[in-house]
Amino acid sequence: MSLILTVPWMAWSILLPLGGAVATFLSRRYASRLTLLFGMATAVCVGALGWQLALKGPQRHHIGGWQVPVGIDLYADGLAVLMLAVTALVGLLISFYATAYFPKAGQEETGDQNVASSVYFWPLWLFLWGALNALFLSADLFNIYVTLELLGLSAVALSGLSGKAEALSAAMRYLFVSMIGSLSYLLGVALLYNMYGVLDLGLLASEVRPGPTSQAALALITVGLALKTALFPFHFWLPPAHANAPAPVSALLSALVVKASFYLLLRLWLGVFPTVINTTAVDLLGFLGALAIIWGSIQAFRQRRLKLLVAYSTVAQLGYLFLVFPLVLRGGDFTAWGGSAYLAVSHAFAKASIFLASGIIMHVAGHDRIDELAGIGQRLPVTMFALALAGVSLLGLPPSGGFIAKWMLLNAALITGQWWLVAVIILGGLLAAGYVFRMLAHSFTPATWISFEQPVARRMEWSAFALAAVAIALGLVAEPPLTLLQSSTSFAGPGLREMIP
Amino acid sequence: MIEFAMDITLVISLLWLAWLLLAAQDMFKAIILFIIFGLFMALVWARLNAPDVALAEAAIGSGLSGALLLASLRRSGESGAGNEQRAGGLEPGSGITPGSATLNITHRLLTVLIIGLAGTLVWAAWVMPPQHSGLTEQVTARMQRSGVSNPVTAVLLNFRGYDTLLEIGVLLLALICVRSLGALPQFLTLRPPGMVLMAFTRLLVPFMVLVAGYLLWAGAHAPGGAFQGGAVLAAAGVLLLLADIGLLQSCPERLLRALAALGFTVFLLVASMMLQASGQILNYTPARAGAWILLIESAALISIALILVLLFSGGRFEKGRVPAQERDPVQ
Amino acid sequence: MSNAHLYMLGGVCLFTLGTYALLTKTQLLRKILAANVMGSGVFLVLIAGAYRSPSGLPDPVPHAMVLTGIVVAISMTALALVLLGRMVPGSRKGDKE
Numbered sequence: 017m018s019l020i021l022t023v024p025w026m027a028w029s030i031l032l033p034l035g036g037a038v039a040t041f042l043s044r045r046y047a048s049r050l051t052l053l054f055g056m057a058t059a060v061c062v063g064a065l066g067w068q069l070a071l072k073g074p075q076r077h078h079i080g081g082w083q084v085p086v087g088i089d090l091y092a093d094g095l096a097v098l099m100l101a102v103t104a105l106v107g108l109l110i111s112f113y114a115t116a117y118f119p120k121a122g123q124e125e126t127g128d129q130n131v132a133s134s135v136y137f138w139p140l141w142l143f144l145w146g147a148l149n150a151l152f153l154s155a156d157l158f159n160i161y162v163t164l165e166l167l168g169l170s171a172v173a174l175s176g177l178s179g180k181a182e183a184l185s186a187a188m189r190y191l192f193v194s195m196i197g198s199l200s201y202l203l204g205v206a207l208l209y210n211m212y213g214v215l216d217l218g219l220l221a222s223e224v225r226p227g228p229t230s231q232a233a234l235a236l237i238t239v240g241l242a243l244k245t246a247l248f249p250f251h252f253w254l255p256p257a258h259a260n261a262p263a264p265v266s267a268l269l270s271a272l273v274v275k276a277s278f279y280l281l282l283r284l285w286l287g288v289f290p291t292v293i294n295t296t297a298v299d300l301l302g303f304l305g306a307l308a309i310i311w312g313s314i315q316a317f318r319q320r321r322l323k324l325l326v327a328y329s330t331v332a333q334l335g336y337l338f339l340v341f342p343l344v345l346r347g348g349d350f351t352a353w354g355g356s357a358y359l360a361v362s363h364a365f366a367k368a369s370i371f372l373a374s375g376i377i378m379h380v381a382g383h384d385r386i387d388e389l390a391g392i393g394q395r396l397p398v399t400m401f402a403l404a405l406a407g408v409s410l411l412g413l414p415p416s417g418g419f420i421a422k423w424m425l426l427n428a429a430l431i432t433g434q435w436w437l438v439a440v441i442i443l444g445g446l447l448a449a450g451y452v453f454r455m456l457a458h459s460f461t462p463a464t465w466i467s468f469e470q471p472v473a474r475r476m477e478w479s480a481f482a483l484a485a486v487a488i489a490l491g492l493v494a495e496p497p498l499t500l501l502q503s504s505t506s507f508a509g510p511g512l513r514e515m516i517p
Numbered sequence: 518m519i520e521f522a523m524d525i526t527l528v529i530s531l532l533w534l535a536w537l538l539l540a541a542q543d544m545f546k547a548i549i550l551f552i553i554f555g556l557f558m559a560l561v562w563a564r565l566n567a568p569d570v571a572l573a574e575a576a577i578g579s580g581l582s583g584a585l586l587l588a589s590l591r592r593s594g595e596s597g598a599g600n601e602q603r604a605g606g607l608e609p610g611s612g613i614t615p616g617s618a619t620l621n622i623t624h625r626l627l628t629v630l631i632i633g634l635a636g637t638l639v640w641a642a643w644v645m646p647p648q649h650s651g652l653t654e655q656v657t658a659r660m661q662r663s664g665v666s667n668p669v670t671a672v673l674l675n676f677r678g679y680d681t682l683l684e685i686g687v688l689l690l691a692l693i694c695v696r697s698l699g700a701l702p703q704f705l706t707l708r709p710p711g712m713v714l715m716a717f718t719r720l721l722v723p724f725m726v727l728v729a730g731y732l733l734w735a736g737a738h739a740p741g742g743a744f745q746g747g748a749v750l751a752a753a754g755v756l757l758l759l760a761d762i763g764l765l766q767s768c769p770e771r772l773l774r775a776l777a778a779l780g781f782t783v784f785l786l787v788a789s790m791m792l793q794a795s796g797q798i799l800n801y802t803p804a805r806a807g808a809w810i811l812l813i814e815s816a817a818l819i820s821i822a823l824i825l826v827l828l829f830s831g832g833r834f835e836k837g838r839v840p841a842q843e844r845d846p847v848q
Numbered sequence: 849m850s851n852a853h854l855y856m857l858g859g860v861c862l863f864t865l866g867t868y869a870l871l872t873k874t875q876l877l878r879k880i881l882a883a884n885v886m887g888s889g890v891f892l893v894l895i896a897g898a899y900r901s902p903s904g905l906p907d908p909v910p911h912a913m914v915l916t917g918i919v920v921a922i923s924m925t926a927l928a929l930v931l932l933g934r935m936v937p938g939s940r941k942g943d944k945e
Contacts, residue, residue: 027798031789034686038778038785041693079679081800086655086676136697143690150683158913162683165920166690169927173694176931184698188876188931195883195924196870202917203863203890207641209910210856210897213651232641524851528858531892535862535885539869544877551881558888565855565899566906570891570914578918582884582925589929590877624872631868638860642893647850649900651907668908669915677912684916691923695930744915821919828926831933 024077025065026092029100030150032058037142047138048115054142055111058149059104066097069503076155084156084216091155091217094503095357099152099279102361105486106271106368107145109479113372114141114264116473117379133177133262140177144170144268151276157205157215160280161198164244168194171273174265175257186256193243193253197277200240204233221288230292237284238301244277246334247301248308255315255327263375266323270330271368275360278337286344286353298345305338306440313447317454322374322384325455326367329410332444333363339425339437348428354501355424361497362417362490366409369483370455373403376477377459380470386454390461398477400459405484407452409491412445417490420498527564531557548586555579568740569669572732576748577825584755585829664806665737673742674810678799682784685817689781692824695832718760725753733818737807743780743814747821754826758834765826766834773834777827780820784813855896862889876935880928887921 036054040047068075069092077090092100118134147166154160172194176187205215211229214220224230246254254274258266285293312332319325340348340356376399377392378384393400409416412423422441429437490497534557538550555578562571656668656676663671673681729750736742757764768776787809788798801809827833866886870879891914898907 022796024792024796024798027792031785031792031798034781035785035789037686038689038782041689041778042774077797079798079800080675081795081797082659082676085652086659088677088679132697132699136693139693140690140697143686143693146686158677158916159680159683162680162687162916162920165687165924166683169687169690169694169923172927172931173697176934177697179699179934181935184931184935188928188935191924191928191931192870192879192883195928196867196886199863199883199886199890203638203860203893206890206893206897206910207645209651210645210649210893210900213649213907215909228637228644229641232637235637521851521854524854528854531858532861532865535865535888539865539873539878539882539885544875547878547881551884554885554888558892561855561892562895565895567895567898567911567914570895570911570918573915573918577922578884578888582922585922585926585929586877586881589933592933593877627868627871631864631871634867635861635864638864639857642853642856642860645853645856645897647853647900648902649897650902651898651900652909653901653903653905653907656908657905668905669911672908672912673915677909680912680916684919687920687923691926694927698930698934744919825922828922831930 020064020067021071023064025061025068026075026090026153027077027079029058029061029065030090030146030153032061033142033146033149037139037146040138040142044135047135048111048118051111051138051142052108052115055104055108055145058145059108062097062100062104062149065092066101066500069094069097069500073503077153085214085219088159089155089216089218090153092153094500095279095282096152096504098357098361098497098500099275100149102364103145103148103152103272106364106483107141107268109483110264110267110271110368110372111141113267113375113476113479116476117262117264117375133179137174137177137262137264140170140174141264141268144174144273148272148276152279155217157208157217157220159215161202161205164198164201164277167273167276168198168244171269175261175269177265178260178262180260182256183260186253186260189253190257193250197240197243200236200243202240204236204240207233207236217283217288224289224292226292230289234284234289234292235297238281238297241277241281241284242301242304245274245281245337246331247338248304248311248331248335251308251312251331251334254331255324258327258330258371259321259323263371263378266327266375267368267371270327270371271364274330274334275364278334278360282340282353282357285341293345295345298341301338302342302437305335305341306437308332308335308338309440309444310335310447313444313451316451317447320385320387322377322386322389322455323371325386325451326370326374329448329451330363330367332448333359333367333410336422336425336441336444339429339440342434342437343425343428343432346432346434348432350502351424351431352428354498355421355428357501358417358424358490358494358498359421362409362421362487365483365487365490366406366416366418369402369406369480369487370410372476372480372483373399373406376472376480379476380472382470386458389458393460394462396472396477398481400456402477402481402484403459404456405481405488407456409484409487411448411452415491416488417494418487419491420494524564527557527561531561544590545587548583548590551586552579552583555582569667569742569745572740572745573748576745576752581748581751581755581825581829588829662803662806664801664803664808664810667736667738667740667742669740670736670742670810674813675799675801675806679788682781682788682799685781685784685820688821688824689778692777692827692832695828698832700831700833714760715762718756718762722753722756725749725756729753729818729822733814736814737811743817743821747818748825750818750822751825751829754822755829758826758830768834773823773827776823777820780813780817783816787813850900852896852900855899856893859889859892859894859896862886862892865889876928876932880925880932883928884921884925887917891917 039050074093079088151163172191212223243250309332316325316328343352409418412418534554538547541547559571559575663675729746732741732746791800866882869882894910898910
């Protein structure tokens with residue numbers, strides 16, 4: 017018991033995946049097994065951190081024993097731990113899938129890109145994991161920049177891993193977006209530091225005042241992070257990057273990577289800058305989110321390739337997350353930001369499942385052209401069931417995590433009397449029904465003359481299914497994660513309350 | 518007054534150089550201008566009392582970046598396809614034929630946005646307080662316990678050592694990223710290296726190794742440290758490659774990987790040890806801090822240098838290279 | 849206007865110039881140069897801010913931040929250049945579609 021209370025679990029949950037990244041870089045033969053090993057150890061640390069949080073409340077870790085403002089702090093509250101837990105669970109299941117997806121790596125390098133991708137997937141993914149954990153726990157503006165760069169580099173390389181021409185050009189575009197995003201963020205940090213002389217989020221929150229510098233800095237930071245989150249109209253890079261990557265990578269990018277920059281926006285807007293934001297900016301973000309829902313859904317419906325459809329659906333689902341800003345500013349309580357965070361969580365599971373299932377379909381059929389997938393449902397019943405379950409969560413039908421989240425958002429929109437948001441949420445649901453139906457319909461069409469002979473590893477199918485099952489379970493047992501979320505103290509600061517009319 | 522005139526000249530030269538290098542038709546010329554721009558930046562850093570940054574900028578920002586860019590230009594062919602790439606542009610309108618109405622509107626909108634950005638930023642910088650000590654006093658007050666006497670090294674390796682830990686990770690990650698993309702054709706030297714370059718390299722490399730060692734040691738109390746030393750050592754490595762001295766190529770692959778990961782591994786291990794012992798990442802005891810920092814920096818120096826050279830040569834050192842005359846410039 | 853302000857203004861101008869070039873230029877190599885110019889602009893804002901210290905000793909924290917930034921910049925540049933090299937038609941070796 018005392019072990020749970022005293023061990024600095026949050027620090028270990030950052031160091032372990034990074035150590036795993038080095039280990040998998042050095043030892044190629046055992047790379048996949050090492051990933052599972054380090055992954056499970058990380059998951060244990062995250063679990064213990066959650067327990068620590070339940071017993072002692074939000075935790076701070078002073079790195080190097082220095083206190084702020086000179087040192088860097090890590091900070092874990094309910095939201096951070098929930099994101100860590102999602103990363104660990106989704107990450108472990110994707111790793112498990114990937115052990116069958118990527119061919120076994122040899123010792124020596126050849127020019128074959130398939131071998132290269134199976135060698136380098138593991139260290140890149142563990143670096144990505146470490147970067148995500150470091151980002152979720154960081155309480156320092158500049159440290160967040162470094163974690164964003166770690167995240168961006170590994171995500172770009174992962175998206176170009178297949179070595180195909182479209183993937184490389186999508187990766188290049190992603191890299192430029194990532195660069196502009198980070199530099200814009202960093203200039204915002206520079207302006208803030210020059211003005212206030214602090215980098216710690218807590219100290220900044222108490223010192224920041226409205227004014228041209230703060231507003232310019234917040235605008236730069238927001239644009240930078242919105243680019244990385246692919247908020248409409250900055251979404252153009254996402255579909256090619258997510259659709260052309262290997263299936264486990266698509267799942268990681270859509271489920272986790274885009275959520276990281278949104279997480280920062282949520283923290284910064286609601287936790288640090290509530291005194292700086294104004295209604296115009298908040299409405300603009302909400303409006304762009306609404307456009308993303310509509311545009312992303314329509315584009316998803318129009319796609320001919322399954323993975324592109326799924327990628328555009330990510331654009332639409334990310335749009336929902338941005339509705340949080342007008343909802344919270346106009347008096348939405350926990351239902352507003354909790355709903356948004358819960359949507360990010362359930363979308364992570366559902367979308368990871370869908371991308372993994374698409375990977376299986378591509379593997380078996382050799383392509384992902386939707387119109388030519390008739391009969392695949394008979395060949396892959398488990399995968400299809402996973403796809404259907406994840407689709408339910410994406411649609412927001414009960415009993416799923418997506419339902420709880422959208423219900424909370426809808427409630428917040430009703431309470432705050434923002435009817436246009438109510439309309440957008442309902443319209444988004446209807447449009448989602450269209451593309452989810454399109455995703456499933458052809459696959460369930462029985463066909464007798466096409467046979468898909470390619471064998472598929474069972475663990476790939478079951479990983480996809482497990483993810484979908486969690487997305488549904490989030491609707492059945494919503495109490496614990498929502499309680500965890502509610503212990504995020506940084507959102508209940510005095511600054512925020514003053515903003516509420 | 519004279520000082521202010523000099524500052525204005527420096528800033529205007531910087532902006533002018535940036536404009537020239539971004540507008541130059543010839544890509545080779547643009548890269549040369551970029552290197553000169555980097556040297557001017559180093560001058561500015563020296564002027565603003567940032568000698569550590571000046572050293573790093575001259576070695577990494579200008580020197581090694583320039584070498585990387587020139588090598589890449591040569592790979593893509595002096596005036597070949599790489600020079601006129603259009604695909605993969607950032608802006609969504611990059612596929613639109615020039616002169617079309619949509620492009621013009623996009624372009625105008627962009628220009629307006631950029632002018633707005635410039636105005637906002639100038640305003641934001643203008644209202645900045647003229648004097649601000651930032652964290653100077655807090656850092657000075659804790660220097661005694663940092664284990665070093667150069668404040669920049671103290672921030673980099675002690676107070677904010679965690680940033681640097683992650684940053685060494687970024688460098689290792691960059692190497693993994695570059696390698697994950699597969700092999701690139703290598704033709705660093707189109708002609709066999711001349712006698713002069715060979716002799717020059719043999720003379721210069723030992724000297725550069727000494728300088729790197731000095732910079733590492735000096736970092737504790739004067740400008741310098743692992744990054745600056747590593748960059749100088751990397752420059753020596755690049756010279757070895759250019760002069761076709763096969764020293765680096767003879768290093769076995771496993772050893773190469775181990776050395777590239779050495780800095781990050783040592784840093785991580787020290788961080789974990791401290792976490793286990795004291796409950797905090799990188800919590801050195803003040804008495805031993807200097808020694809720990811030197812250990813981390815020495816390991817980091819080797820990895821930084823090796824990774825930078827590897828990045829220059831496309832992630833790998835090619836073994837058994839064909840004689841330069843027989844190589845086809847565009848494989 | 850103080851010297852520090854002058855350099856800060858120079859920094860934001862470099863950032864804007866780099867952004868404009870990155871968005872409008874079509875050659876990828878030039879976009880990479882533009883991103884580096886943007887980065888230099890940000891670094892200039894930081895170091896100029898550090899120069900304002902009334903004690904005469906500059907603030908070491910931004911210096912450390914810029915050193916980190918320079919290393920990150922070269923990592924990004926290296927990755928971008930290798931991606932560029934792989935995208936040029938016919939430059940790929942041992943490639944398998």
